[in-house]
Amino acid sequence: MGRSPCCEKEHTNKGAWTKEEDQRLINYINLHGEGCWRSLPRAAGLLRCGKSCRLRWINYLRPDLKRGNFTDQEDELIINLHSLLGNKWSLIAARLPGRTDNEIKNYWNTHIKRKLYSRGIDPQTHRPLNAPAATATTDPAAVVSSNNNNNGKFQLVTELGSASNNNTTNNNATKIVKTESAAYEDSNSSSGVTTSEEATFTQAPLNLELTIGLPSDQPASLNQHNFKGHPQEDHQQQPRSEQQVLFHWFGNFSSSARHQGVCLCNGLGFQSMDHSCSCKLSMGASVVAPAAPSPPNSVTETATDNMYRLYTPLNI
DNA sequence: AAGGGTCGCAACCGCATAGAA
DNA sequence: CTTCTATGCGGTTGCGACCCT
Structure with missing residues (x-):
């Protein structure tokens, strides 16, 4: 049995959000708070999927979001956290107030990867590009990787x-x-x-x-x-x-x-x-x-x- | 100025998982 | 214990902005 869709696709808008939609979502969450994303669109008068509303709020409309460029300090922190946690963007984001997982993920893919390559560092392993593949479990990236691949048990x-x-x-x-x-x-x-x-x-x-x-x-x-x-x-x-x-x-x-x-x-x-x-x-x-x-x-x-x-x- | 290529970001999609029924 | 639902996460895509020729 397949999963039922999270919403009725034929009655939902897709693509970029309009200012009016944003305002409706903001108004609704200001009044009722976050949560119950499935029922939120109808309650807020939005022709959007609940997931879409959640994403729009978390990644763009939340009032505590930090806007603007990443600082060098944030760059280094992201690199360090990535070496420790891997592509666990939500965990990394949790350590960077005002930044979202999506934002950090995009930033990693568009800026930091390049930055690390220019330093001669493999962004996935955090080891020198010409270094042999990690073998020892003392390598932090390797440890994280092994944990992450522990049959999904590394929760x-x-x-x-x-x-x-x-x-x-x-x-x-x-x-x-x-x-x-x-x-x-x-x-x-x-x-x-x-x-x-x-x-x-x-x-x-x-x-x-x-x-x-x-x-x-x-x-x-x-x-x-x-x-x-x-x-x-x-x-x-x-x-x-x-x-x-x-x-x-x-x-x-x-x-x-x-x-x-x-x-x-x-x-x-x-x-x-x-x-x-x-x-x-x-x-x-x-x-x-x-x-x-x-x-x-x-x-x-x-x-x-x-x-x-x-x-x-x-x-x- | 125009057209093509590239980049960056917002949004979507599918899957995993927790918890309720 | 099984099934179903809601939510969250990470990978991927779409598209507008920008750059280059």
């Missing part, structure tokens, strides 16, 4: 969404242990995690919704506790029971200031590749990664089942 969207929802709705926040100074040196000496002065704090609710969430809107408590002096870092981790972990961090650092540290997983050292490293992580294992080149800080994570962490202390 990044769902997990992020549910993490966000859980954190915001039931305050069942996870604990993160941050260690200061000594752990960075400890990690370099691969002697394990030594905590000079551990500060335990509560992870603030993740703000991954598309419509809101300027990074600077993060609660003050989060910024106070995360990576002082290094506001542009991002730490992402997807520990599962005995699964590959990608620990990724990035920021606008000069090449000389880039992380040259070692991630420690269960006491084993893993050399970081540029801004990221990955390793197997068992239940209860801890990950230590250098959070900043100077002054040396580090982050310690303890794996729990089905845990997904996305640190967002950054002010981009």
Whole structure:
């Protein structure tokens, strides 16, 4: 049995939206809010498919959309996020307030791809164009790719969404242990995690919704506790029971200031590749990664089942 | 000025998935 | 458990604007 169409095609307009249609949609959503896209067109007096209305609103009419050219900072962030997430445009868009997935996708295809090629970088693998194909799972793009191809089981969207929802709705926040100074040196000496002065704090609710969430809107408590002096870092981790972990961090650092540290997983050292490293992580294992080149800080994570962490202390 | 080619963006299409029935 | 519906996502297309000859 085939799927029924989302709307009656013969009674709907297609193509570019008129100003009148836009105004009708804006007026309706201002009055009734978003949602129930299927019934919206009729209720709003629009001869459009619900999907078309949703797309028009999300990509063009939403009041919080940022207009204008992408900044260099946004470019770099998109490149970094793409190296981490692949073509997950909606996830990338969630980290760029005021930008839509469609906009970023178009921008990637028309500008950033070219930019990367001019740098001699393959935009799909984020590796040098003349480099051999990725083989090691320590390559962030490869890790993401393998996860994405995990028979569809890598439910990044769902997990992020549910993490966000859980954190915001039931305050069942996870604990993160941050260690200061000594752990960075400890990690370099691969002697394990030594905590000079551990500060335990509560992870603030993740703000991954598309419509809101300027990074600077993060609660003050989060910024106070995360990576002082290094506001542009991002730490992402997807520990599962005995699964590959990608620990990724990035920021606008000069090449000389880039992380040259070692991630420690269960006491084993893993050399970081540029801004990221990955390793197997068992239940209860801890990950230590250098959070900043100077002054040396580090982050310690303890794996729990089905845990997904996305640190967002950054002010981009 | 005109015609063809290219680019960039808005919109569409088909599929995947969550949740309701 | 199965089927159906609504929504969201990513790939692709269509078309207007711009550029070049």
